Amino acid sequence: MKAPSLQVAQWFNTEAPLTLDDLSGKIVMIEAFQMLCPGCVSHGLPLAKLVQNTFPKDQVAVIGLHSVFEHHDAMTPVSLAAFLHEYKITFPVAVDAPGPGHLPKTMAAYNMRGTPSLILIDRSGNLRAHHFGDVSQLQLGAEIGTLLLEKAPLDVALSETETAQKPGCDETGCSL
Amino acid sequence: MKAPSLQVAQWFNTEAPLTLDDLSGKIVMIEAFQMLCPGCVSHGLPLAKLVQNTFPKDQVAVIGLHSVFEHHDAMTPVSLAAFLHEYKITFPVAVDAPGPGHLPKTMAAYNMRGTPSLILIDRSGNLRAHHFGDVSQLQLGAEIGTLLLEKAPLDVALSETETAQKPGCDETGCSL
Amino acid sequence: MKAPSLQVAQWFNTEAPLTLDDLSGKIVMIEAFQMLCPGCVSHGLPLAKLVQNTFPKDQVAVIGLHSVFEHHDAMTPVSLAAFLHEYKITFPVAVDAPGPGHLPKTMAAYNMRGTPSLILIDRSGNLRAHHFGDVSQLQLGAEIGTLLLEKAPLDVALSETETAQKPGCDETGCSL
C-alpha cells in the first residue's frame, strides 16, 4: 500500500518543505506526536532521536509530525518552536495541516489511533509498519533492518501494534 | 530567614489564592518549574508528586510555581492549563508574576538559579532549604523528616545544592 | 523495643567483629539480603550504598546481613566474597549464623519476612523501622532524618511496610 502524502501547514528544522517523493530511495520513519503528550516526550521522541543517531542518514530519514488533536490553543507553532529548541530535536518536523474537525489531515489519512504513532515507509514509498504507543526497540530495529536489506519492493504484510487503549493520555500515549 | 512572599499572577488547582501565611503550621515545599524545561518534566515534577503522595497533606503542602524566564510566548497560562491536565498535576500551581525584566518576581525574590528549583519552608515560615537541579530523594526525605519532627522554630543553617551549571537547559534543569 | 543482637558466623569488610552495643550512639541501618535474590541486587543493595554515601559515617552506620534461607549450597561465604568484590560493596557484611532449620538466627530473631529487609535502629539501640521489599527513598530519608534529629530516645511506634507477598522471589524480593 502506497503511503499517503504528508499534508503540512508549516515545517521546522528544514530549509525547504519535504515530500515523501523527495525521500524516495530512503527508508522514512515518521514519528507523530503532540508536544504535551507525556508518552511522546518520555518514549516516542527519544526513540526517534535514537533512530536518527543509529542509522546512516542517507538510508534512513526521520521526520517528526506534530499532529494535534486536542488542546489546539495550547500547542501552537510558537509553543512548538520553543519545545523543539528545549528538547534539542534536530530532525525535520512538520505541523500536520488542520482538518475540518479536530483531527489534522495527515493523521486522518493514515488512520492513526493517537500519539505517539510511528510509521515506517520503505524505499519505494510503501507503508510497511504502523505502531501506536510504546514500541520495542528490538522490534523496531528488526523492522528497519529488514527494510534496509531490501533492494526492491516486496509484498510484505503490514505490521501493527498498539499498547494504549482508553481515550485520553496515559504513560504510553494519547488515544483518540 | 523568613521566606519571601509568593507574588502570583494566577492560580490553578485551588479555589482561592494561597499565601504562605495561610499555610503557617505546615511544612511547604515549592517546586519552581517551566512547562518546557526537560529536567522539570522528567525529575522535578515527578518528585513533587511523590512528596504530595508520601506525606500527610495536613502536615506537608506542595505548591507548584510556574516561573517562566525564557520563551514567554510559548508558555502562556493557556498552554500551562493543558500541560497540568495532560501531566495529571493536581497540587496548586501559581503563575509567578511577571517582573520588570525577563525574570518573574517570586523567582527573583528567592534568588533562584533556574528551574527546577525546590524550596522548603518550615512550620514557622522560615526558608530552610533551596535546591537547584536534581535532588536526591534520600536527601530530600531526610530534610522533610527533620522539619516534621520540629515543634518550634530552630536556628538551622540553610542547605543548598545545585547540579546544573551552564546557562540554558540540560537534563538536570534550566539555568539562568 | 530493643533491637535483637546480631548472631554472626563470619564478617567481611571489617577488621574486627561488630556488635550493636559497639554502634550505640549511631543510627544503624541493617540491609538483610541474599546474593542471589534479584530484588536485593537491583534495589536493596544499591539503596544501602546510597545511604552509606549520603549520611555522615559517624552518625549513620550501614551493615549488610547475608541471611540465606534457600539454596544454601549456592551462597557460601566463598561465593559471597566474590559477590562483594564484583559489586563493590564496602560496608561491613555479616553472615547470619545458621539456625536449627533453614532460617538463619538473626533473621529469625527479627522475624523477617524475606529478603531484602531493611532495619533501622536508633542511637539508643531501639528497633524503629522494619521494611520488607521495595522501600521508597523519600520515606526512608524521612525516617533517617527523624532519627538524626533525636537527641534522646522517644516512644515512637514501629513503622512497617512490605511489598512482596507470595513465597519465592520476584522483582521486589524473596519471601518466606
Place this chain on the structure above:
Amino acid sequence: MKAPSLQVAQWFNTEAPLTLDDLSGKIVMIEAFQMLCPGCVSHGLPLAKLVQNTFPKDQVAVIGLHSVFEHHDAMTPVSLAAFLHEYKITFPVAVDAPGPGHLPKTMAAYNMRGTPSLILIDRSGNLRAHHFGDVSQLQLGAEIGTLLLEKAPLDVALSETETAQKPGCDETGCSL
C-alpha cells in the same frame, strides 16, 4: 567465517546437549556471561530474555554460555543452578569447558574480550556479529532483522562493538 564449536562441560535447561550443527537453519544468539558479573545481570541477560520473547523460537535460538574467567570457586555449577532458578532464565545454558589456564575453551576460541559478550550466528553457521559490553537494542534488532531476511549465506562483514575497557568489572561488563 564459520563459528567455532561450543565446548561445554555441562548443560542446563535442555534435555540433551546442543551443538551449533543441530541449530543449523536457525539464527543463533549466544549470550556469554558470568553469574557474578554486574553488567551481565543488569543488561546482558535481560537483553537475551527479550530476544527470546521477541522473535519466533523456530527462527532465533538463544543460548547462554557461562564463561567463568575469574572467581572460579565462587561460580560453580551448583551456584549457577540456583542463579538460573532465581533469575528465571529458561533458555538453554552451557557451562563453558575449563581450559588450560583461567580462560574457558569456548571463550578462548571466540577470542572474547570479557563478559557480557553477544554472538550472532546466521542460518548457515557463520559468525556474523560479536559485541562486548552494552549493546543497543535498536542495533541488535537491526542485525537480527537482517539475518532473518537472508535466505542464503551472504558475504557480509563482521560487525563488532565494545563499550567496557579497563580490566575488571564495571557497569557495562567484566573485561579480561
